[in-house]
Amino acid sequence: MKKNKVSFYWAFKEFIWPRKKIVFLGIILIVLRSLAGLVLPYASKNLIDDVIPAQDVNALTTLLIIVCVAILIQAVSSFSLTRLLSVEAQHLISLLRAKVQKKLLTLPISFFDNNKSGALVSRVMTDVEGVRNLVGTGLVQLVGGSFTAVISLVILIKINALMTFFVLVPVSIFAIIALKAFGYIRPIFRARGKINAEVTGRLTETLNGVRVIKGFNAEEQENETFEKGVERLFLNVKKSLTATALITSSSTFLLGLASAGIMGIGGYFIMNNSMTYGEFISFTLFLGFMIAPIVQMSNIGSQLTEAMAGLDRTQELMNMPEEDNSELRTKKLDSIKGDMLFKNVSFSYEENKEVLHDISFEAPSGSVTALVGSSGSGKSTIAGLAATFLNPTKGKVTIDGIDISEVNLSSFRSQLGVVLQDDFLYEGTIRENILFPRPNSSEEELLKAVNGAYVNEFTDRFEEGLDTVIGERGVKLSGGQRQRISIARALLANPKIIILDEATSNLDTESESYIQKSLQGLMQDRTTFVIAHRLSTIIKADQILVIEEGNIVELGKHDELISKKGRYFDLYTYQSRI
Structure with a gap:
């Protein structure tokens, strides 16, 4: 520059x-x-x-x-x-x-x-x-x-x-x-x-x-x-x-x-x-x-x-170009069904170094799409494209048939929820962190999200309850507790599209059982993308994409992929032995 x-x-x-x-x-x-x-x-x-x-x-x-x-x-x-x-x-x-x-x-x-x-x-x-x-x-x-x-x-x-x-x-x-x-x-x-x-x-x-x-x-x-x-x-x-x-x-x-x-x-x-x-x-x-x-x-x-x-x-x-270019992103979404389509999508972080190669798949409204594969295979990049954090180098991603590169980002992201592996929490109270996407929510809406993510299971034990100060980046909480706050935040946002990036990776067995229940409620009638290393968490997904070296090598439901005895079968049986 x-x-x-x-x-x-x-x-x-x-x-x-x-x-x-x-x-x-x-x-x-x-x-x-x-x-x-x-x-x-x-x-x-x-x-x-x-x-x-x-x-x-x-x-x-x-x-x-x-x-x-x-x-x-x-x-x-x-x-x-x-x-x-x-x-x-x-x-x-x-x-x-x-x-x-x-x-x-x-x-x-x-x-x-x-x-x-x-x-x-x-x-x-x-x-x-x-x-x-x-x-x-x-x-x-x-x-x-x-x-x-x-x-x-x-x-x-x-x-x-x-x-x-x-x-x-x-x-x-x-x-x-x-x-x-x-x-x-x-x-x-x-x-x-x-x-x-x-x-x-x-x-x-x-x-x-x-x-x-x-x-x-x-x-x-x-x-x-x-x-x-x-x-x-x-x-x-x-x-x-x-x-x-x-x-x-x-x-x-x-x-x-x-x-x-x-x-x-x-x-x-x-x-x-x-x-x-x-x-x-x-x-x-x-x-x-x-x-x-x-x-x-x-x-x-x-x-x-x-x-x-x-x-x-x-x-x-x-003078740097803004992400939400009003001249290019002219279409505003009032409401969406949540049908998402990847059509011949390629992506590069650096010139001439593609990390995704001609990816095509459909994620229908209300479906759960799981992304699995070895580390560095391109799973998070696909999730980033779905969340509009990244833009395709080639091909296009559409939402309800509209090219997402032409959509006003604010109108799209108002209907997006993300739960990341190392989710960000502010130094403040548990209440403030859950209310982050919608600060003006009612107490009833807040408590519904708290109960839905089983946050109350641990806040009831705290003297200050939801008003407990959690320290910088939530340092005073366990990984599982932080993750449940993140899920409660997503529940409160009530989005149509959910990105779950390793949402259960930091959890112990007991916390994971709580989270699995809350995730079922979170994913209900929402288009969901799940990145999971624990394959046991995505058995019920509507479709599983096996990504290796930037390509979709397998696509199908859990039982179908197990019967094929391919890459997914290898990953699943290997984890089962562990």
């Missing part, structure tokens, strides 16, 4: 222009602050050249009042500026995070298969943070600083054009160095976002798999992996710090030279009586007002460069 490089014009149109009123008010405040700041240098000249020699106490009082009012205006405008823009910047960050997360959930399953969850978390939470420098005080300070510098420059030329020209030479050299440095830094910041996401992703995986790590005494190798990631991050930061240090040190050197030159030239002019003490003091102060924003702008420039690098990565994500 071609890397995006976000332009400032795009960022301006997307983030700044919609908030033009707030930004404009911010600019007015910073101009007001800048103008108030210029009162002190003017007052200094009048104090030294006019008020003190004349020993005019009234003029001194007036001067002090003017300076104090200017300082008050500076303080109030600074507070208002920070309060107004910083709050709006944080609001924008929250909106952008929500927008990126919303976009993430529209992307296909294959995207999540190829990206670490921790890395994606970093893209949602960290990459967008730099945008505060666009709408926050950063950009406005850049505008305000430029305004202050230009006004100061005009006044400096008016006081002494020769001294001003001498100052502009090192300032111009500094500006060129800074611009070059920012161009060098932006790709570094972009790479930092990627490295940071990878390190965060690995750390998230480590914390999620802590039991496996401890079980295999693998703490040392995890530490080494994380340390290497942190080292990469350090080297990246080191690069950017070098460029930033170059900007800072060049500003110190060049602007220091300018100050030394001003001392010499100013001293010469004063000794020749072509410049007053007040003018020299005033020139020096105005010079500070011109140089300070330029140095400040170099820091803001670094922040804006980092912000643009983060937006590069955010925009790259936002």
Whole structure:
């Protein structure tokens, strides 16, 4: 994929222009602050050249009042500026995070298969943070600083054009160095976002798999992996710090030279009586007002460069094609019977590496289709195609005669239920997890699903019952208990199509007997696809597909396949012996 490089014009149109009123008010405040700041240098000249020699106490009082009012205006405008823009910047960050997360959930399953969850978390939470420098005080300070510098420059030329020209030479050299440095830094910041996401992703995986790590005494190798990631991050930061240090040190050197030159030239002019003490003091102060924003702008420039690098990565994500393409998926399903047909379906995860080859079969409404075969044969891929998690490379899958690739995914999945081998449970209560597909269900509907999946068999023993907190990913429950919650969730969803991927694989004998009863209720009048290693669980299936190396090698009912004494017979008799 071609890397995006976000332009400032795009960022301006997307983030700044919609908030033009707030930004404009911010600019007015910073101009007001800048103008108030210029009162002190003017007052200094009048104090030294006019008020003190004349020993005019009234003029001194007036001067002090003017300076104090200017300082008050500076303080109030600074507070208002920070309060107004910083709050709006944080609001924008929250909106952008929500927008990126919303976009993430529209992307296909294959995207999540190829990206670490921790890395994606970093893209949602960290990459967008730099945008505060666009709408926050950063950009406005850049505008305000430029305004202050230009006004100061005009006044400096008016006081002494020769001294001003001498100052502009090192300032111009500094500006060129800074611009070059920012161009060098932006790709570094972009790479930092990627490295940071990878390190965060690995750390998230480590914390999620802590039991496996401890079980295999693998703490040392995890530490080494994380340390290497942190080292990469350090080297990246080191690069950017070098460029930033170059900007800072060049500003110190060049602007220091300018100050030394001003001392010499100013001293010469004063000794020749072509410049007053007040003018020299005033020139020096105005010079500070011109140089300070330029140095400040170099820091803001670094922040804006980092912000643009983060937006590069955010925009790259936002431009990815969505799973539910409204232009291609135009057909909405109000209700379905559940007749599903696979017609000459082939599928590849990678180009020229087919994992399914010309698969054809029909799953009539209300039927149970079992998929069996050795590991890696293609069973889960067929289930993924039925669930629209994957799209066929060739051929088509239809639902009630409609090509599923043309169907609006939301309308289809609202009538789909899935129970996976390692089903996902939220950290929360059992009640919240069962209500997940339909949060507004009545208590009666909830209890019907709970009883149907025999969840009450173990929740009745818990002090908090259905309000028991189960821990992250249901860690406080047994595999069988987690699976029954997943089945209760599917029962509550009341779908027309069910995908059961190893739904009884984690269960002990007692739990399995409960689940077999609940599954009979779940599969009643619903088109069901069952992936099962335990062949005893699918004896009553309407059809059994034996999948090997991406092909259907046998198809039929249990008794038919046993009588054929083929691959299914081998698998079944082998398991029976075990």
